[in-house]
Amino acid sequence: MNSAQPPAGTALAFARHDHANCADEVLTRAEALAKANGARLTPVRRRTLEILLEAHRAMGAYEVLERLAAEGFGKQPPVAYRALDFLVEIGLAHRIRRLNAFTACMHPGEAHSPAFFICRKCDHLAEAPAAAVRAALESAAEKLGFTIERTNVEALGLCPACAEERT
Template sequence: MAHEHDHSDACPGCAAPPQVAFAQHDHSHCADDVMARAEALALAQGARLTPVRRRVLEILLEEHRALGAYDVLQRLAAEGFGNQPPVAYRALDFLVENGLAHRIRRLNAFAACMHPGEDHAPVFLICRECNHVAEAPAAPVRAALEVAAAGLGFTVERSNIEALGLCPACRGA
């Protein structure tokens, strides 16, 4: 799906450089856009965004940081969706399996996919201070990985690339 708008609001859902994901911006705009694309994708895949699944995705979209399952569960419980861990885990698993969220292994947490419906496998840039996460295009990194692996006779079938560092706000602090 096309994602067109003025980049002056620094929307991290755009194909703009990853540093904009760490910039101050009108986050409600990109969250609304991602939610609309997620709903269309779920419908096209014949998947059902139940109220709890939809709310979990909204919770993940509210911030540019990854949230653990128990953080999500606390929010769900406070909003009357139940307080049993399977409630959160099932919804998070559904979102990951349907390309609507990513699991950030370093943080044992989850982040909303900012490009639902697009064929992509991003590099995750994780701020070690504030835990904000940005998706960066990974094609060059993955190409280098495949070349290095091929040199050893290895075929990469799946990879999850995460980089830890400091976002512009934390680096300047």
């Protein structure tokens, strides 16, 4: 893969990049974030995060469990669910509700309001900043007297590669 940075405005997941470097950077930040929160990135938690980082796509809990079981981490669903819940709780992963799946957070430790762009053809997923969307939602909520505690913005469409295949 090309290690050059993607053009401005292009989501990293949909651009050619050094994926190993991308994953290593997130793992380094994850270790620091867990430690700062007084938590441990146990072997099963770390491996779960590594599995999520292997590709820019969301994975279901049972897919993660299969991988963990194949590597000797246990075959019972709580193994994967506990690790995934921990990663989501401390901000190292996100739950993608539309897919009932999980993806590694590409900005661990940063306060951010992400939007997820999901390719309906290849299932690749990109996380992008969505502060403007969050601000618009908060403005609308304020008019209703509603307090937003969490948002999950998901958009379904075609990634650049799949859109190019159609033309």
